[in-house]
Amino acid sequence: MYRLMIADDEALEREGLEWIVRRAMPDTFRVVHAENGRRAIELAEEHRPHIILMDVNMPGIQGLAALREIKERLPDAKLVVVTAYDYFAYAKEALSLGVKEYIVKPAKREQIVRILQQLVEELEREKRKRTEELELRDKMSQQLPLMENELALMFMVDQVLDAGAGQLSEWLGIPLDQGCAMVVAFPELAFIPDKKKIYDLIRSFVKAQGELCIVSSLIDRHMAIFLRKNPEEASEAAWREKIKLCGTKLCELTERQLELSVSVGIGSVRKQAEGLRTSYFEAVFASTYFEQGGKVCLFDELKEAKAGVIQEPEARSGSRDTARQSYVILALQRIREERERQTVTVLDKAKGYIQERFAEELSLEEVADFVHLNPHYFSKIFKQQVGETFIDFVTNLRIGRAKELMASTDLSLKEVCFEVGYKDPNYFSRVFKKVTGVTPTDYRGQTK
Numbered sequence: 001m002y003r004l005m006i007a008d009d010e011a012l013e014r015e016g017l018e019w020i021v022r023r024a025m026p027d028t029f030r031v032v033h034a035e036n037g038r039r040a041i042e043l044a045e046e047h048r049p050h051i052i053l054m055d056v057n058m059p060g061i062q063g064l065a066a067l068r069e070i071k072e073r074l075p076d077a078k079l080v081v082v083t084a085y086d087y088f089a090y091a092k093e094a095l096s097l098g099v100k101e102y103i104v105k106p107a108k109r110e111q112i113v114r115i116l117q118q119l120v121e122e123l124e125r126e127k128r129k130r131t132e133e134l135e136l137r138d139k140m141s142q143q144l145p146l147m148e149n150e151l152a153l154m155f156m157v158d159q160v161l162d163a164g165a166g167q168l169s170e171w172l173g174i175p176l177d178q179g180c181a182m183v184v185a186f187p188e189l190a191f192i193p194d195k196k197k198i199y200d201l202i203r204s205f206v207k208a209q210g211e212l213c214i215v216s217s218l219i220d221r222h223m224a225i226f227l228r229k230n231p232e233e234a235s236e237a238a239w240r241e242k243i244k245l246c247g248t249k250l251c252e253l254t255e256r257q258l259e260l261s262v263s264v265g266i267g268s269v270r271k272q273a274e275g276l277r278t279s280y281f282e283a284v285f286a287s288t289y290f291e292q293g294g295k296v297c298l299f300d301e302l303k304e305a306k307a308g309v310i311q312e313p314e315a316r317s318g319s320r321d322t323a324r325q326s327y328v329i330l331a332l333q334r335i336r337e338e339r340e341r342q343t344v345t346v347l348d349k350a351k352g353y354i355q356e357r358f359a360e361e362l363s364l365e366e367v368a369d370f371v372h373l374n375p376h377y378f379s380k381i382f383k384q385q386v387g388e389t390f391i392d393f394v395t396n397l398r399i400g401r402a403k404e405l406m407a408s409t410d411l412s413l414k415e416v417c418f419e420v421g422y423k424d425p426n427y428f429s430r431v432f433k434k435v436t437g438v439t440p441t442d443y444r445g446q447t448k
Helices: 011-024 037-047 063-073 087-095 107-157 164-174 197-208 238-257 272-287 299-304 316-356 366-369 377-385 390-408 412-421 423-435 440-447
Strands: 002-007 029-034 051-057 076-085 099-105 178-185 214-215 222-230 262-266 297-298
Touching: 002 037, 002 107, 002 272, 011 029, 011 087, 011 107, 029 037, 029 214, 037 063, 037 366, 051 063, 051 087, 051 107, 076 107, 076 440, 087 197, 099 107, 107 164, 107 214, 107 222, 107 272, 107 390, 178 238, 178 272, 197 214, 197 222, 197 238, 222 238, 222 412, 238 262, 272 297, 272 299, 297 299, 316 377, 366 377, 366 390, 377 390, 390 423, 390 440, 412 423, 423 440
Parallel strands: 002 029, 002 051, 051 076, 076 099, 262 297
Antiparallel strands: 178 222, 178 262, 214 222
C-alpha cells in the first residue's frame, strides 16, 4: 500500500479527492491530510509519502515553497500540483522541482484517477528496478570472493599470466599497478576445524582496513593477501609500516578470535602481475622465518637486516632452511591441488547442468553464469579440461541422444530433431552428418 498526502487548505477539497481515490483505487493508498504548507512539511517528514497532491495557493507557507523543502528531504516522492488557472505562472518553478502533473480545479474524476494510476505504475517500475539491482548486487557480492580467489591463484600457482589476470582485476576494480603480498601462515600442528570461518574473519578484517586487496582461500595452512599500494601514498616506507601494522593486528585478531598463533610474512612492493607473484614468494619465505607464531616479518627487513635484529637467511641453520623450503614446496603443491580440485568441481557442476538441459536453448553464457564464472574464462578452462569446446560438447550430447532415439523409438526424424534441441530439421541433418558421417535417414536404415 502506498502513502498519499493531500495538502489543501479547504477540507472539502481534501475529502473530495480522498473519496475519489478510495472509490476508484481501493486498497491502494493510505491517505494523509495537510491543511497548510507547514503541516505538509511536518507530515511529509513523519509519513514519507510516495505521492503528494499539493495545492499551490494556501495561507502561510505557499505550496511550491513547501514542495521545495519536501523535495530536499524526499527526492523520490512523486509531486502533483493542484492549482487554478490563475496560477499557471508557477509552471516553470514547478517543473524545476520535478512536478509530474497539474490538476486544475475543479478537478475531473477521470483526470485524478489517470494521474494516480500512472504514478503508481511508475512506482511499481521503480520498485522492480530496485529489486533487480539488489539481486544483481547480491549476485555480484557472492561472485566477488570467487573472482578474487581465482586471481589470487593466478599469482600463486606457477603458470604464465595471461590477459585473464588483467581482466579479472578490472572487474574487481583493483589495478595491478603496484602492491605487495601478505601471507598468513597457521601453525603446522594447529587444528583448523572451520576454514570458512577463518577465511571470512580474515577477509572481512583486511577489507575493513580500507586498502584495495585480493584475498585467496585458505590453502593447506596459509592464506595470501595481495594489497594494492595507492600511488598517492606518501612514501613506500610509510606504506610498508602501515601494512606491517595491519599484519600485527591480524596476529592479534586470530589469537583473540580463533586462539591460533599465526605468522605473517610481507613481500616487497612490486609492480604488475609478475611483480605481485614475486612478492608472494617473498611473503611465503618471510612467513616461515620465525619458529614461533604471533610475529610479523617483512622480506625487505630480512634483506636489510635492520639493527641486527633479523639474521640474514645464510646465517640460519641448514636444517631450519630445509624445513622451511619443504613447507614452501608443500604449500605450492597444495595450491596446485586446490586449483585443480576447484576446476574439476566447477566443470563437473557445469557438465551436469549441460547434460540436464542440452535439449533446450542453452548458451555458454547461461552455463558460465550458473557456475559463477566469466564466459570467456569458462570457455577457456572448459576446452582445456574437457578436451573439446562447449559447442562441440553440446552437439555430441544432442547427436548421441538422437542416435539413441532413432535406434529405440519410432519417432519421426523431425520429432527426433525437436526432441534433442534443434528447431530446423535441415540444420539437424547437416550437423548429424558432420558428426557421424551419414545422414539421419541412412543411420536409421543401418539400425533397422
